[in-house]
Amino acid sequence: MPHVAHPAFLVLGAYATYLLTTYGIDPLLAGLLLMPVFFVFGLGVYQFYYSTFEGRGSDQGLRGIAFFFGIAFIVQVGLILAFGVDQRLVDADYIGTSVEFGDMRIPQRMLVAFGVALALTSALALYLSRTFTGRAIKAVAQDEGALRLMGANPVRIKRWAFGIATATCAIAGALLIIIGPVEPGLDRLYIGRTFCVVVLAGLGSMSGTLAAGLILGVAESVVLTTAGTAWAPAVAFGILLIVLGVRPAGLFGR
Amino acid sequence: MKRFSIGALAVLALAASMPLIFHNEYFFFAAYVVLQFVVLATAWNILGGYAGYVNFGSGAFFAVGAYTAVALYKAFALPLGLQILAGAAASGLLGFGVGMLTLRLRGIFFSIATIAVAIILETVVVNWSYVGGAKGLPIMRPTETPFFANHTVWLFFVMTLIAVVAVGAARFVETSWIGRGLRAIRDNEVAAECSGVPTLKLKLAAATLSGALMGAAGAPYAQYLSFVEPTSTFSLNYAINALAMPIIGGMGHWIGPLIGALLLGSVQQIVTVTISSEINVLVVGVMLVVFVVAAPEGILGLFRKFFPRRKS
Amino acid sequence: MTALLQVREVSKSFGGFTALDRVSIEIAKGERFGLIGPNGSGKTTLINCISGVLANDGGGIVFNGEEISRLPAYQRTRRGIARSFQIPRPFSSMSVLENLVVPLEYVAHRDSLLKADMQGEAMELLRGIGLADKADTPSNRLSQVELRKMELARAMAARPQLLISDEAMAGLSSNEVSEVLEILFKLNATGITIIMIEHIMQAVMKFSQRVICLDAGHIICEGTPQVIVANPDVQRAYLGA
Known part of the structure; x- marks a missing residue:
């Protein structure tokens, strides 16, 4: 749902x-x-x-x-x-x-x-x-x-x-x-983070969720320190879009 | 078709003669915003209402139109007409791109992707100093406007024209075989595909058209405000209104978003001035939920329920 | 016999679960073909692969001499494969008549939209199937049997050479079953090849000239209805499962 x-x-x-x-x-x-x-x-x-x-x-x-x-x-x-x-x-x-x-x-x-x-x-x-x-x-x-x-x-x-x-x-x-x-206004950011983690992990997988959370966290910190705070909001959404575009079926195929 | 064209011409003529009736510039300032919502709501409905794919990022399509216009104006001093065309093209392309990425997936992923695009693009603009970055950029209005009393009245007329084109396009889509295909997709995508409907192509076409119209609505925005900055241009208000207006007005018919936008748009103009803008958006949110729950066919549906008439 | 449809070693798996394991079938023009098997045996997966709702992982599907297994579903419909659905999928915001207009616009008359009298043609189809009086009814107000009939009529509006009927009789009374059977016989008499997937044994056996029984993604038996009924594997699959 x-x-x-x-x-x-x-x-x-x-x-x-x-x-x-x-x-x-x-x-x-x-x-x-x-x-x-x-x-x-x-x-x-x-x-x-x-x-x-x-x-x-x-x-x-x-x-x-x-x-x-x-x-x-x-x-x-x-x-x-x-x-x-x-x-x-x-x-x-x-x-x-x-x-x-x-x-x-x-x-x-x-x-x-x-x-x-x-x-x-x-x-x-x-x-x-x-x-x-x-x-x-x-x-x-x-x-x-x-x-x-x-x-x-x-x-x-x-x-x-x-x-x-x-x-x-x-x-x-x-x-x-x-x-x-x-x-x-924070929830808008967390929509990105939540769905990014869920999609990365594949729906319904708990261990995957943990791993995906880690990946996202690391990616956000890396961008934060290299490109500056102004780019941080885009990280989760960027990953999300890439995953959706590249491997959607593999990650949440029926 | 003929009756609709005559109506459209009448609306344009009325808009052109408005300055003879109203002399208060604020009227045009407010009317512009309402018309802008007419375009956004109508555009949203092409993909959302007909095909059932919910766009949460209307603000991004609007803003892409606005910033494309700003960038081209700054670089080549393009005239407004070309700015609008370019803004529409850019946002149409964006709609196509997001569609390619996610329209194969279930509807919710498209919705999430539109939020993603909105936030990514806002971040890009914030970091793009050529168009003013986070601080924004003042835009000089042309000092002279031929045929029109002042620039606001001219922009009002332009937006009326865009609105007429948008409603006309939506009406064309709705009454043609394209509209039937989109509705088939909304009702049951698998059955549509098995009935020969090229679902992906149609969805892409709808996403492109919807995006392009939103971009056209955004293109004159910077000139309207004499200023452009990311927070208000990417405002969540556009997203929520573009979605709430068709749902409240009624999604099945092109006149639904029109009713919703005229009604909600006007009310909001009054509420924002008299009470506060937070209350104003809260009202929109509450009305959205109330209508979705209690009157899923919108005002149009209520109207049909209370004044049933024979199907022609 | 000339084969209309050739399914060549088609496989399909979902994650680790193999739904179809190198299934091969040939169906001749004008044939009445029955497909049976217990729940989860792969019947629906197989016709989803044929109609293009799912893409098969391995093997090929040849229709009228053309390899179609990489075509999207709408292209296959345009080439002459139409189907109904196990759980009816009406276009619920549309009237019954309009449901039929969709394939008429997108398949039969896609090159001559302006000239064709699609309303009339849809009405003709509804008359043939006994739904003419429901033409203006919203399709979400139909009864179960009416929905089944509408789906068959909608499939027919695509002017198919091959009609796949996916459990079109599930949940119907025995009178209604014979009604639908009669419709399918009539369609077959006009030259349309029909694949019938059915749980109601009596109906399949009465209808089909040839039957295949699937179990766990394999064909366990093929032959005339009499052969199928007598086959011990079939009996085991049905009673033992």
């Missing part, structure tokens, strides 16, 4: 984290607290999407895309109205300090973010490969009919998957605002 609003939820997660931290809650804890809220929110969004588009079977392609695009847009403008276009930051003990390894100084916030992201990805990968629901989520993307024969309800599975995806936005959003300042 054409979920182009995912990056907008990510930024929404960052702002929700920001809001909680103003009450003195640690950003990571805030992200964890937000997870169930986002999960339920995700279930709701999918249910709504399903009952208006998929369930009706009414030309969901175009209107589904427009629906999520509109949602993303509303989130973005809503954030601008609520928080202004200025960047927002959070504070915690591990932000602003760094750890030294020999000559290397690594900011502690980066280590925290890296650790949590790695843990989250591994947990998701485990969940998808080891549990029945997890496998069903992978299966639903390939063959709904077969899943139905196995006695699983594809709609419920998809709703569940959507909930989980949205819940991860809470944590990821928290990480985002821990790493650096956040602004409402």
Whole structure:
């Protein structure tokens, strides 16, 4: 399904984290607290999407895309109205300090973010490969009919998957605002990054996703240091376009 | 066809005589923007409404038109007419290129690619100092405008002409065999191909035409503002409006985007002046979602529902 | 016999899964040909390769003496291969009549768009198939059997030499099955070669002059309906699977 609003939820997660931290809650804890809220929110969004588009079977392609695009847009403008276009930051003990390894100084916030992201990805990968629901989520993307024969309800599975995806936005959003300042327009960049990683990896592959994320990260840093910050936004999208043009079938063939 | 041509001529005549009625320059300034949206919405609909491929990057096609015009104007002082043709050609080429890259894939990949193109091109322009880079570039308007009271009125007339051409082109596509083929693609691409429709060729043609019209809409932009800079030229507002207007107006018929653009465009001109531009775009976003959910056939569909008439 | 269609050692795999493994078939002009096999045996993949919806990985497909396996689907339709779909794929925003106009415009009359009376011709086809009274109905309001008929009529509008009917009777009542069968017999009588893919054994056996049974991407049996029914491999494939 054409979920182009995912990056907008990510930024929404960052702002929700920001809001909680103003009450003195640690950003990571805030992200964890937000997870169930986002999960339920995700279930709701999918249910709504399903009952208006998929369930009706009414030309969901175009209107589904427009629906999520509109949602993303509303989130973005809503954030601008609520928080202004200025960047927002959070504070915690591990932000602003760094750890030294020999000559290397690594900011502690980066280590925290890296650790949590790695843990989250591994947990998701485990969940998808080891549990029945997890496998069903992978299966639903390939063959709904077969899943139905196995006695699983594809709609419920998809709703569940959507909930989980949205819940991860809470944590990821928290990480985002821990790493650096956040602004409402950020989701446009993350559309590029998200889809770049997904397309590079091939749909539905967790280990590929990790590798693709690394490739993109390295590519962005290289461009950042060689060509300057002004070119950075184009990197993810450039890679995305090249992959789409050169090896689309190999990367997400049916 | 005859009735449509007469209507088009009437619109042009009306536009030409507007200065006799309105003397306030701001009216033309605002009307220009509305007409610009008429072109963008109509152009978007050729690919989006008829064939079902969603372009999220209308701003990029618009901007390519604008910056092509600026670059050529700066380099060779080309007259406006040629600037528009060149802008249209460049954006048409862009549409063709993006189409070649992604129109073989599922629709969502085309949509994502258009976002990608928008951001890449914006980055390129930001780093391109010849056309002003991030800071922008002031554009001198010609001091004299023959036949027209001032330059704004002249640009208003030019945009009316582009809008008439765009709507005419959309109408031609819609009523011809091309339109039927595009609708077949939207309804079911495999069945279309198996019914003899050369789907890739048609989609490419639609993407090229759609892009070219958007480029034509963008070409006079720098002259209109006497200035050009990337953020406003690549604005997400173009993307969201170009998509929202046809969906809200109704995608099936050429008059849908026209209604949507005239309505939303005018409302936005008023809201932006009286309230704020953020509220304004929020309203567009909310209306888009509401219409997609509650009235998928747009205003046109609502109209047909409440005033059914016999099919001719 | 003169072969209209030759499938020569066609293979197709998806990722690691081999759907077709060097399948060869020859079909004569005017033949009524049946294709059977259990679910997932490669029937639909095979006709997708023939009609151009999928590109075959290996082997060749020759139609009327011309190698067509690298042509896009619309070119094959223009050369005379038309089909219906297992799950009907109507142009749902169009009326029934307009559904037929698409192939009329893009295949039959693509060189003489202005002169041809396509509405009339589409109406004629609908009359032949018994859908004339539904001509102005939006195609998304049709019943299952009407959809099946419309798809056959739409395929016929492309003036094919070879018509592929992909489970056109799935989900129909027995009365409706005989109706569709009758239509196919009538089309065949006008000289059109027909490949029928079907789960309803009775219908295939009644219709076909020759049948091939696919299982796991291989042809396991070929012959007249009587031979097929008696074949132990076929029985095993159907009952054992």
